[in-house]
Amino acid sequence: MNAEDGFSRSLADCKVAIVGLGLMGGSLALALRGHCSQMLGVDHDLPTLQLASQLAIFDQLSQNPAEILLRADLIVLAVPVLKIISYLNSLPALHPSGAVVLDLGSTKKAIINAMQELPDRFDPIGCHPMCGKETSSLANADAVIFQGAPFVLTPMERTSPLARRLALEICSVVGAQPVWIDAEVHDRWVAFTSHLPYLLANALAASIPEEAALLAGSGFRSTARLAGSSIEMMRDILLTNQAPVRRALNQVRDRLNLLSALLESSDPGALEAFLIEGKRQYEFMLGDGKR
Missing domain, CATH: 1.10.3660.10 (6-phosphogluconate dehydrogenase C-terminal like domain)
Known part of the structure; x- marks a missing residue:
């Protein structure tokens, strides 16, 4: 979804793909349930996908990101930081039409640097919800984990009003407090x-x-x-x-x-x-x- 094509879109219009269905990705999926047009999920771990299927909040699940990301308007990368960077490097081949891209990584500068290399058809914004648990699996996912928590937003010059608005809408839906801040x-x-x-x-x-x-x-x-x-x-x-x-x-x-x-x-x-x-x-x- 290019910013020019979907400027008037809201979260309710978006097909959201969450990559990484651990604690944070799973919690976000639970919190966004019913607030987007479709919920798509990617995880390399088969038992995690089986549990995700039992939760009945995803319209499609796969171990193969190529099967999922092509359908997404909004992509959320909820994997460890180096995997986020790897996915950002792979996105141009996985999604020829582009999309809004968010991440949930705990460091921002390295991720922002990788986001800057994305083709113009992608609309990225860095994010970091300041919450969590020491247990990181989908089994511990909790829809209320974000409520009242700071939700860091680190936009770039290339980040469109659409991406900023969608990030703010996610904060509102999950009950988090948006904090705009420089990555460094x-x-x-x-x-x-x-x-x-x-x-x-x-x-x-x-x-x-x-x-x-x-x-x-x-x-x-x-x-x-x-x-x-x-x-x-x-x-x-x-x-x-x-x-x-x-x-x-x-x-x-x-x-x-x-x-x-x-x-x-x-x-x-x-x-x-x-x-x-x-x-x-x-x-x-x-x-x-x-x-």
């Missing part, structure tokens, strides 16, 4: 708010002695929860956001080095001030960044 700024911020928490949870889980499991209570479980996230997803995120993640790690390392020095000094006042600083910043973040 997005990647710098989520290095701290999303990628670093995963790495810290992973490091904590890997560092705990196995014999300490007997004493692992709710504090450990809530702190280490993100270590259960999809390895493929997190690998691709880290490989496409290396510099911002390294800067975030360096800042935390400096903070931990300071903490180690404070413990060695046995200065209760300095240690308390260190802990208060972290608590205040947490309360600031919890209050949506309002002092």
Whole structure:
């Protein structure tokens, strides 16, 4: 669907193809059910397709993207980041007439760069819903997962009013809060708010002695929860956001080095001030960044 051909279209007129029927793709399909003309699904995993068929929300399902994407007006790429880039490189051969293209990837700059290479018949816009679970399968899909969550939108100069409007309509339908932001700024911020928490949870889980499991209570479980996230997803995120993640790690390392020095000094006042600083910043973040 070229922007010129479908400028007046709404989501209700669109045949939506979702590529990748895991947690995010499956949740989006559930949330968009009844709000588009047809729902099409692509996934390489046969058991996932069988489960998707049982959910009875798709008009057509296939392991072969060539069978599905040709019919779509709106394509949503909901696979790990490097696979999103691979699909973007393949789209010109899979869809000769073009379509609006969205992604749900957790990093944006690398994806936007790949979107820029699409032929003019494609109308791309980067997206990233800031929500999820540590369990990534279709079995855990949830139509309400997007409600109240920030939904990042990273348009390019080539992004048409149609693509922008469809992205906003998706936000409205699923109950998310649209946030327009530059791709590089997005990647710098989520290095701290999303990628670093995963790495810290992973490091904590890997560092705990196995014999300490007997004493692992709710504090450990809530702190280490993100270590259960999809390895493929997190690998691709880290490989496409290396510099911002390294800067975030360096800042935390400096903070931990300071903490180690404070413990060695046995200065209760300095240690308390260190802990208060972290608590205040947490309360600031919890209050949506309002002092």
